Amino acid sequence: MERIMIINGSPRAPKSNSKRYAELFSRYCPVETDYYNLTKRNHRQLCELMAGYSDVLFVFPLYADALPVGFLDFLKELEANPPARKPMVSILINCGFLEYSQNEIAIEMMHIFCRKNDYRVGSILELGSGEAILGTPFKYVAVRAIKRLARSVAHGEHRTIKATMPLSKRLFIWASTYYWTAFGRKFGVSKSRMQTMQIEDGRLPDLPLAGE
């Protein structure tokens, strides 16, 4: 085992949950790691750098039951510019919903990519409740899973690990609705406003502000 290359495929990489998960991985990994954020302009450079690593860990979030589009673009670039020596590919995916099984389609996409391009798949961590877990008393669940992932990648004893908050769906939905409603209120946005399709593009309809 040499060094491990960690690539964060989150579109909000510098402020992402994936970055925090990658930091935990590095902290508990017995082998040296090098961390890279994916940006629009560094795809080719990362493909070139990859040749120097025995292992790569892709850390990314689930987006619309699949891979974030920037990460998909990177995989296309990697397909066109493969490194001379192909590293073992391990994966740490996190999703917002409680069930880690939400990640399975994205993991299948990664398996197809690896099969098609002759990469061996190493260890996988599928994390549910990934947006929230580090801010709750259940942080230990994520930390424990990442420790296991880090050791398994470092020792070449590959496995698939699955983890989430030990809550019922009902309680998770109640707690997350409470959290996001309070979060919106802090920025003057009501729950009904957040439930519109225009929430992200600034074309907000004339709906009541929080507390109206």
Ligand SMILES: Cc1cc2nc3c(=O)[nH]c(=O)nc-3n(C[C@H](O)[C@H](O)[C@H](O)COP(=O)(O)O)c2cc1C
């Ligand atoms: C555009 C978008 C699509 C998402 N789609 C899903 C989804 O299909 N299923 C899910 O469980 N979480 C989904 N999420 C939640 C993210 O996976 C979750 O917030 C994750 O922690 C984000 O990680 P990051 O901070 O590393 O980007 C989505 C988030 C965004 C912004």
